[in-house]
Amino acid sequence: MAEVLNIALLGRRNSGKSSLINMVTGQDVSIVSATAGTTTDPVKKRFELPGTGAVNLIDSAGIDDDGEVGKKRVSKTKELIGQIDMAVILYTANDFGSYEQELARLLQKAEVPFLLLHNQSDIIPMSEELSRALSQKYGTEVLEFTCDPFSDEESSALMEKFFEAVSNTIRPYVSKTILEGLVRKGDEIWLICPVDSEAPQGRLILPQVMALRDVLDHDGRAVVMKPEQLQEMLSSPHARPALVVTDSQAFGFVNKVLPEDYPLTSFSILLARSKGPFEAYMKGAACVEKLKDGDRILIMESCNHHSSCDDIGRVKIPALLKKHTGKNLEFEVIPNLEKTGDFSRFAMVVQCGACMITRRQLMSRLKEPMEKNIPIINYGMLLAYLNGILERSVSVFKDAR
Ligand code: SF4
Numbered sequence: 001m002a003e004v005l006n007i008a009l010l011g012r013r014n015s016g017k018s019s020l021i022n023m024v025t026g027q028d029v030s031i032v033s034a035t036a037g038t039t040t041d042p043v044k045k046r047f048e049l050p051g052t053g054a055v056n057l058i059d060s061a062g063i064d065d066d067g068e069v070g071k072k073r074v075s076k077t078k079e080l081i082g083q084i085d086m087a088v089i090l091y092t093a094n095d096f097g098s099y100e101q102e103l104a105r106l107l108q109k110a111e112v113p114f115l116l117l118h119n120q121s122d123i124i125p126m127s128e129e130l131s132r133a134l135s136q137k138y139g140t141e142v143l144e145f146t147c148d149p150f151s152d153e154e155s156s157a158l159m160e161k162f163f164e165a166v167s168n169t170i171r172p173y174v175s176k177t178i179l180e181g182l183v184r185k186g187d188e189i190w191l192i193c194p195v196d197s198e199a200p201q202g203r204l205i206l207p208q209v210m211a212l213r214d215v216l217d218h219d220g221r222a223v224v225m226k227p228e229q230l231q232e233m234l235s236s237p238h239a240r241p242a243l244v245v246t247d248s249q250a251f252g253f254v255n256k257v258l259p260e261d262y263p264l265t266s267f268s269i270l271l272a273r274s275k276g277p278f279e280a281y282m283k284g285a286a287c288v289e290k291l292k293d294g295d296r297i298l299i300m301e302s303c304n305h306h307s308s309c310d311d312i313g314r315v316k317i318p319a320l321l322k323k324h325t326g327k328n329l330e331f332e333v334i335p336n337l338e339k340t341g342d343f344s345r346f347a348m349v350v351q352c353g354a355c356m357i358t359r360r361q362l363m364s365r366l367k368e369p370m371e372k373n374i375p376i377i378n379y380g381m382l383l384a385y386l387n388g389i390l391e392r393s394v395s396v397f398k399d400a401r
Pocket residue numbers: 301302303304306309352353354355356357
């Protein structure tokens with residue numbers, strides 16, 4: 001799993017969030033102090049969750065913070081809920097009061113899975129009766145915990161329990177792998193990766209790396225080439241690839257050069273399938289022909305500073321869409337994970353490949369337009385549609401194992 005999941009620690013001031021992040025990561029990431037409200041902005045620390053992969057553990061300001069500045073911190077903590085994949089609500093002294101209930105309500109509303117952790121159990125042990133009632137009410141695990149264990153053995157046992165509970169909670173929400181069902185032992189997969197002025201310096205982009213790793217995980221072989229090497233590859237003796245995956249930028253060219261019976265798709269379409277609402281994107285493609293003069297199209301990017309994506313979302317797609325429909329369309333771009341005011345102004349939402357965000361972040365972003373029945377599609381699928389090759393690109397999924 002290549003995506004990095006975000007797990008927030010939520011709770012009142014002095015419920016031990018900072019101590020927990022320090023204990024899990026084995027470092028003094030957060031300042032721990034008996035003075036309530038030491039954590040202001042959310043603090044992130046990446047670590048490897050056994051059996052799941054890389055996660056960001058996020059410390060947050062106490063939900064009971066007060067005063068002018070305190071209220072701002074609380075609102076930042078609440079904003080965080082829209083951007084995370086999972087939460088741990090910490091409470092102490094068997095006091096699961098209005099603050100914790102409000103957090104649970106907000107998490108349920110945002111459909112964020114969470115578990116409950118009774119902290120400081122070395123001082124006041126967890127009430128079995130309350131934890132059973134909470135577990136039943138919220139359908140989640142309740143962990144008895146302390147950040148002040150007696151011994152190394154107790155510390156290891158607590159960490160093991162914590163990791164297991166987090167893994168069990170988050171596992172159903174993890175995206176499929178990028179090539180799930182499309183590669184098996186011995187398969188040869190061709191990956192076509194342009195190395196041009198738009199490619200980042202000295203590295204491959206994330207979906208390319210994810211695909212490479214997935215091929216290796218399935219004991220297949222990956223052949224990586226630039227688009228201009230494809231013709232030469234086809235003219236030389238070669239093993240027939242089980243799948244050819246190209247960058248969306250080279251889609252038109254590869255589609256022309258590659259024989260029709262070679263299965264072809266793009267990194268962006270693979271990402272749409274592994275973490276996006278694929279069926280909704282397919283329906284979105286069908287709505288391109290219904291666009292009218294004056295319609296507004298929202299381009300949603302999901303990170304900053306990626307010139308290639310800027311170019312696709314801000315230049316290529318608007319130009320191609322106008323040319324294809326012949327309509328006078330207007331475009332608006334929202335960068336990073338910023339929010340837009342009102343989706344009903346838009347006739348269509350075009351989401352980027354979302355390679356830098358998790359499935360939950362993507363789904364949370366697309367929730368509102370989907371609820372309002374606004375057609376949505378992602379860059380790769382729209383480019384494939386506009387180039388007349390969407391059908392070919394998704395037909396590879398029909399026989400996915
Ligand atoms: S998250 Fe979106 S904007 Fe950022 S690099 Fe990936 S596809 Fe491009």
